[in-house]
Amino acid sequence: MAGIETLRDSGKGGHPRPRVALIGFRATGKSTVGRLVAASLGRVFVDMDEELVRRFGMDIRRWVDRHGWPAFRVEEAALLRSLSCAVPSVIATGGGVVVDPGNRWVLRRRFFTVWLKASPPVVLMRLHQDPRTASLRPALTDHGFEGEVRLLLREREPWYRESSHAAVGTDGEAPERIAGKVLQAVAGPTGNPLCGIPGRPRLPDFFDSGVQRW
Numbered sequence: 230m231a232g233i234e235t236l237r238d239s240g241k242g243g244h245p246r247p248r249v250a251l252i253g254f255r256a257t258g259k260s261t262v263g264r265l266v267a268a269s270l271g272r273v274f275v276d277m278d279e280e281l282v283r284r285f286g287m288d289i290r291r292w293v294d295r296h297g298w299p300a301f302r303v304e305e306a307a308l309l310r311s312l313s314c315a316v317p318s319v320i321a322t323g324g325g326v327v328v329d330p331g332n333r334w335v336l337r338r339r340f341f342t343v344w345l346k347a348s349p350p351v352v353l354m355r356l357h358q359d360p361r362t363a364s365l366r367p368a369l370t371d372h373g374f375e376g377e378v379r380l381l382l383r384e385r386e387p388w389y390r391e392s393s394h395a396a397v398g399t400d401g402e403a404p405e406r407i408a409g410k411v412l413q414a415v416a417g418p419t420g421n422p423l424c425g426i427p428g429r430p431r432l433p434d435f436f437d438s439g440v441q442r443w
């Protein structure tokens with residue numbers, strides 16, 4: 230399309246990167262914000278959890294009860310790979326997509342990936358308030374609801390960092406405002422929303438807007 234530049238890796242011969250992925254812990258707002266970002270960019274939106282539920286023919290809790298988490302991770306990884314070479318899109322990943330090292334590579338190399346962050350109390354509050362938590366977010370450990378959130382946020386943080394090109398804090402921010410920051414991160418210093426260069430060298434506090442890039 231005229232006037233639209235393809236996203237390219239900075240420096241290494243370059244893979245086209247016209248896809249945006251949102252990552253982050255459960256209830257950081259990937260699905261809510263991803264929809265807004267896709268609408269703004271005029272791109273297809275894919276919610277990976279919703280797509281898996283569609284393919285499973287049942288909710289995540291029932292499927293995982295039957296087949297277990299390792300099998301869920303296999304299905305999730307296969308879906309991520311297929312999205313990485315499908316039509317340009319904005320995707321909301323599941324909160325645990327970064328557990329798989331291969332997924333981390335795909336996110337870093339095949340998408341422009343933005344990490345949505347939230348503090349443990351905010352995650353816990355949103356999980357409690359979301360009626361879909363019981364069906365979409367079954368227990369991952371035997372540490373109890375609150376213990377699990379604190380443990381996994383800590384454990385996964387390095388993986389979210391490793392997988393992403395930018396991060397946006399979501400505590401106390403409305404989804405529309407977060408989507409605006411994601412769009413700014415995608416746009417990069419040129420301000421072209423379809424021409425983001427993954428941030429090297431690191432530019433802390435990008436445009437003073439609370440978006441961190443690396």
Ligand SMILES: Nc1ncnc2c1ncn2[C@@H]1O[C@H](COP(=O)(O)OP(=O)(O)OP(=O)(O)O)[C@@H](O)[C@H]1O
Binds near residue numbers: 257258358403407
């Ligand atoms: N910025 C926000 N402020 C307040 N509530 C929010 C915000 N973003 C999302 N929520 C609410 O938090 C809940 C979880 O949001 P959402 O489903 O978008 O999270 P998610 O990151 O996609 O979670 P998961 O990893 O489990 O798919 C929903 O009830 C949603 O309305």
Ligand SMILES: O=C(O)C1=C[C@@H](O)[C@@H](O)[C@H](O)C1
Binds near residue numbers: 254255324
């Ligand atoms: O944090 C996780 O591991 C998960 C998050 C959800 O989005 C779902 O993908 C599923 O409940 C697993």
Ligand SMILES: [Mg+2]
Binds near residue numbers: 321
């Ligand atoms: Mg979601």
